[in-house]
Each structure stands twice: as structure tokens, then as C-alpha cells.
Amino acid sequence: MSIPAAERPANVLCLPPELLEQIFSHVPYEHVRDVLQLQRHWRDDYVPRSFKPQLTFAHVCRVWRNVAHASQYWPGVRLNLYDIERFKEGIAHGHGDALLHVHIDPNHIYALDPERREWAPMLALKQLPRIRTLFLQLKNQDFSPTIGDVTAYTRALGDLAAPELQDFTFEWWADRMKEPCPRLRYLTLSFCDLTTRQTVLHSDNLVRIDLRSVHVFNDIDELVDTVSRWRHLQCLNLERCQIISPNGRVVLSKRSAVHLPELRELLISDIAANVSAFLKHVTFPPTTTADLVFYGPDATPESVVLQTRDAIRHHFDSPEGRSLISSAYGFTITYPLGYGIQFRAPEKRKPGGFWMDVSDDYYLNPQADFSFRQGTSDNASFEESLLAIPSLETVPRLDLSGQTLPVLTPPPSILRRFVGTxxxxxxxxxxxxxxxxxxxxxxxxxxxxxxxxxxxxxxxxxxxxxxxxxxxxxxxxxxxxxxxxxxxxxxxxxxxxxxxxxxxxxxxxxx
Incomplete structure (x- = not known):
């Protein structure tokens, strides 16, 4: 039985603030579940997160605004660039007191006439001091008309502070941001260079970072200084990034490794030297779901191979790490391109090898909890990294059934380690x-x-x-x-x- 609209505000406002806070905590954002789905963010036909739940909730709960305004989960309102009246309503909502949620994607590009397109971005970003979520996806098949929009946004972002910003997605020139975002929790960037200015990374509250094709750090010292701030980070995706500048790898660093105690998911793909340097200077729990992708020259330098081996050995060489290997569901090996460790049995078993048998959307079956992949047939690098893992003697299951790509049978020196299989x-x-x-x-x-x-x-x-x-x-x-x-x-x-x-x-x- 429906409740008349006139009766809803009174009933709703009677809810205790603690209950409202709990309701709001279930609303904000839908994120992907595991590290092997992270790459879906970058498919042209895929939106990184769904905004429907919180937008619907905001509409239904406008009568709750005065109560909900103090909640850390209140999503605010969406600026609608399709309809100029609704756009202005969004700007003026609550006489400027409401927290704003700004979402602009490629479909908006022709929604406004040129004159409105000139002032709309600036008008929206003037609200930046109180915006909590800013989603700017300006990529389009015909990119040229967006250049003016991109320039307007980046200039505004470079000059304005965003003290309330918690969720930021942008595809271009994020390196121009000068002011810190102290409350930033979710960060998604692509196609930019952060080596000149890393302000956007200097938040102690970051929970999730997704970077694609981004130049991140100048050198190892900069990497250590920045990562040491991420004490609450749970997910890190560095897809095809240049983690460290080439000149920065030459400079030796005596800095000790920093630890990410709350990291749950890691996806990192770069040349072998950068991935190796990252693993040496950044540690994380053995329970972290990790996908390490190495690409570059056919023959990895011996120093890099040994550094990678030592990092992987150190990662699992603890009571917790050895226990995970000992109780693992099994290994998947596609020699010499990669291997994966399944700590638990997959819900749906699919015959396949690592990087060999893949689903229609290019994800491995079965899914690995820790995986090593390389783009070249570098036998030495593969064997050193695999043989560095302790407790292989206790692994109960070994899967060599990869079929999609031509691979080799692992040599006896590797297979003899699996004596408990x-x-x-x-x-x-x-x-x-x-x-x-x-x-x-x-x-x-x-x-x-x-x-x-x-x-x-x-x-x-x-x-x-x-x-x-x-x-x-x-x-x-x-x-x-x-x-x-x-x-x-x-x-x-x-x-x-x-x-x-x-x-x-x-x-x-x-x-």
C-alpha cells in the first residue's frame, strides 16, 4: 500500500539520525569486486561505476536534506547538462548549501550550444569548494571538440581548492591541480603526467586508486614518500603506467620499504624494471589479491630478475604467506608466460591456464589470487620468480591445461618442486x-x-x-x-x- 506523498516527510523525518546514517552508508558507489575485473574500467563501452542508486536515492530523499546534510554519505545532486534549467537548478539547489555531485560524460558533449558550453564548466567548477564527487569523462570518438572543455576544466581545477572532494575521475591533465584534496578517497585518472606535480596523490585518506597510462613518479624516493601516505589504501590499479621515470631508476635509493597494511587488491603493469622496483620498495599483506604484469624487452636484465625473485620470496616468506601456499587450492602454469596461485577453489571451474584460456571479456579462468605474467618468453625470469615461492611442495593441484596460446611444458626442475601435488x-x-x-x-x-x-x-x-x-x-x-x-x-x-x-x-x- 503506497503512502500519500504529503505524509512521507513527517514519517521520514521521525527516523533517528543513527538509522539514517546507516541507510546512507549503503548508498554511495558501486565498485568492482576483485582485481581481475579492474581493467573493465577502461573499456570504451563501460562506465567505471554506476550512479543510479545514489541519484535515485537523492531524488527520493530531498525531503530529508536538512537531516542528511550532515551525513558523510549524502551524495548531493547531479548537475544535468542536458537540460539547462535543471543544470541551473542543480547549481542553485539548497541556496548553495547542498553538496554537489558532478557527472559529465561524452554524451554531454553536444548537449549544450557553444555559448553555454563555454560558461557551464566554469560555473560548475566554481562549486568545487563544496563538491564531493567529480566525474569528468570527456573521451569521444571525435576528440577535437572536447579540447576546449578539457582546457576549461583543467584550468579551473588548477586554480581552485577542493577541500570536500572525496571521489574524483578525470581523463586528462590532472597534473595541473595545485591545491591538495585532503578528504579524497577514490581517485581515477588516465593519460596524464603526475611527475611534475603530485598534489592529487597526497591524501592520507585514499582508499582506491585507479591509474591508466599515467606517468607517476620521478624517482624511487618520490614513490616511497607518496606511498607512505596511503595507510588506508585498499585497492591500487596501475595499468600500463610508467611508475618511475627512466632517469629515476638510475639513482640508487637507500630508503626502506613502505608497507600498505590494508591493501586488498593490486593490479600493476609496467616494464619489468619498474614493477621490480615497486615490489622492492612497497610491501603488502600476502592475502592481497595481486596481478603483476611485466612487459618490455625479450631478455630481462639479471639484476631485475634477481630483485623480482627476492621481492616475491619476501612477500610469501612469513608464517601467514607460507600458510596460504600450503593450503592453496592450486597452481596454474603456462610456461614461460605466467603462473597463478588460487588460494581457494573457484566457484565455477573452467579449464584453463594462466593467460591462456580466457573468458569472452579476456579474464582468466580460473581466477588467480596471486599472478605473475610477462609479455615475453623469458624462461630465466619466469623460473626465478616461481622457484622463489616457498612451500610449493605442499600445493595439492597443478593445472597445465592452458590451450589458447602455444606454450611449453615446464622443465623437470620446476615440476619436481610439486612433490605434494x-x-x-x-x-x-x-x-x-x-x-x-x-x-x-x-x-x-x-x-x-x-x-x-x-x-x-x-x-x-x-x-x-x-x-x-x-x-x-x-x-x-x-x-x-x-x-x-x-x-x-x-x-x-x-x-x-x-x-x-x-x-x-x-x-x-x-x-
Missing amino acids: THLALNEDRLQLLDDIAEDTQLFPQLECIELVAVSLLNEPKEIVILHALQDARDDRPSLIRLLLRKCSVRDETFARAVFGEGNVQMIESD
Whole structure:
């Protein structure tokens, strides 16, 4: 039963302030859930966060404004540039006392005539001292008409203070900001150079930072000084950024590493030297979901390889880190391009290797909690980083079933470390390992289950060869008692039952 509008304000205003505060705390912003979804922010057809909940809430709750104004979660009103009357209403709402939420995206670019477009940005940004959220997405297929808008915004941002700003998204020239934003919590920037002025990064309250194609720090000392402020940071995304200027890496720094105690998600992609320097000087809990992407020359310098190895070893070389590895669900390896560690079983298992089997939107299946990726086939860099991880001997599951890109079988020096592995997943290109298991007693001595992924068993001669290999492996590993066929094409549904026994061969058609 609906309540007449005239009765709503009185009923609503009777709610205690503590309850209102709790309601508002569920409203503000929708953020992505994990680090492997962070890159979705930058797809042209994707808006980084949905504004519908708080905009609807603000409209419904305008009668609450006097009560809600003091709440730290009050989202304010949106400036609507489609409709000039609503735009002016937004500016004047509450006689200038309401906190503003400004959201301007590419769809606004032709919403105003040229004359209004000249003064509208400046009028909006004159409210900057009281704005809490500022979202400026000016990228467009035809970028040239936006240059004037970008210039107007950046000049205003450079000259005005934003003491109340908590959420800031901008795509150009954020380095012009001179005044600090002490309350800033969420920062999203792209295509800018912060090495000349890092004011926007100097907030002690930052919770989430998303940077794409940004030049960030001049040198390591600057990195350490700035990162040391981020004591409450929970998510850091540095996608294809130049973390440290080339000249800055030359200067040696004796600064000790800074720790990010609350970091939950990290995505970092840069040349190997910069990622390595970051890992050396910035530490974070082993429980942090981390995706490390190295790109650059085919051969990584030995000093960088060793620095990366030492950083990864130090990251996991603690009781908490070793415990995570020991109890991990498993490893995914696509040698020599990358590896991933799953600390927990995925909700939906999909056969795949790291960076090999990917979903339609280019995300790995299964998802890794800690991952190492490199854009080149640098065997030395890969092996040093992987072998630096402690407690590999206790990992129960090893997945080598990546299929999308041509990769190699890891060398025995790596595979022999997985002595505690009980479950091994192989694709058609890795079937040679069945013969290796029979010939090398040090390979997977505790193996209990072999999983074949997307293997075709329709050809009888091929089927016979694989059966013999499975029988030899079974004879040399008394613990091997189970076979799992995932998305395999079989000629005979009784395949391998004579080897493993009735009820020990399972066929799974899909995930």
C-alpha cells in the first residue's frame, strides 16, 4: 500500500539520525569486486561505476536534506547538462548549501550550444569548494571538440581548492591541480603526467586508486614518500603506467620499504624494471589479491630478475604467506608466460591456464589470487620468480591445461618442486608428461588424480597410446586411482575403466 506523498516527510523525518546514517552508508558507489575485473574500467563501452542508486536515492530523499546534510554519505545532486534549467537548478539547489555531485560524460558533449558550453564548466567548477564527487569523462570518438572543455576544466581545477572532494575521475591533465584534496578517497585518472606535480596523490585518506597510462613518479624516493601516505589504501590499479621515470631508476635509493597494511587488491603493469622496483620498495599483506604484469624487452636484465625473485620470496616468506601456499587450492602454469596461485577453489571451474584460456571479456579462468605474467618468453625470469615461492611442495593441484596460446611444458626442475601435488590437469599438448611420470619417480610421487582437458579420444590408435601411458603411470604410482575427463571427445564411454576401475573415471561435459 503506497503512502500519500504529503505524509512521507513527517514519517521520514521521525527516523533517528543513527538509522539514517546507516541507510546512507549503503548508498554511495558501486565498485568492482576483485582485481581481475579492474581493467573493465577502461573499456570504451563501460562506465567505471554506476550512479543510479545514489541519484535515485537523492531524488527520493530531498525531503530529508536538512537531516542528511550532515551525513558523510549524502551524495548531493547531479548537475544535468542536458537540460539547462535543471543544470541551473542543480547549481542553485539548497541556496548553495547542498553538496554537489558532478557527472559529465561524452554524451554531454553536444548537449549544450557553444555559448553555454563555454560558461557551464566554469560555473560548475566554481562549486568545487563544496563538491564531493567529480566525474569528468570527456573521451569521444571525435576528440577535437572536447579540447576546449578539457582546457576549461583543467584550468579551473588548477586554480581552485577542493577541500570536500572525496571521489574524483578525470581523463586528462590532472597534473595541473595545485591545491591538495585532503578528504579524497577514490581517485581515477588516465593519460596524464603526475611527475611534475603530485598534489592529487597526497591524501592520507585514499582508499582506491585507479591509474591508466599515467606517468607517476620521478624517482624511487618520490614513490616511497607518496606511498607512505596511503595507510588506508585498499585497492591500487596501475595499468600500463610508467611508475618511475627512466632517469629515476638510475639513482640508487637507500630508503626502506613502505608497507600498505590494508591493501586488498593490486593490479600493476609496467616494464619489468619498474614493477621490480615497486615490489622492492612497497610491501603488502600476502592475502592481497595481486596481478603483476611485466612487459618490455625479450631478455630481462639479471639484476631485475634477481630483485623480482627476492621481492616475491619476501612477500610469501612469513608464517601467514607460507600458510596460504600450503593450503592453496592450486597452481596454474603456462610456461614461460605466467603462473597463478588460487588460494581457494573457484566457484565455477573452467579449464584453463594462466593467460591462456580466457573468458569472452579476456579474464582468466580460473581466477588467480596471486599472478605473475610477462609479455615475453623469458624462461630465466619466469623460473626465478616461481622457484622463489616457498612451500610449493605442499600445493595439492597443478593445472597445465592452458590451450589458447602455444606454450611449453615446464622443465623437470620446476615440476619436481610439486612433490605434494595430488591432482594434475593436462591438455592434449601436455600428454607427454604421462610417459615422464612413469619414467621419473621424482615427478608427482603422491599423485592421486589425472584430469584430461579437451582431449580428443575419437581416434582408436591415439586412444590406445593414451591408455598405455595411463596404465604405465598407474603402475608406477600406486596412489593414482582416479581419472577425470573434462570436455573430452570419447569414442567409447568405458574409456580407461579397465585401468582405474569401475566408478573411478568421471566424465564432465561442461563447467
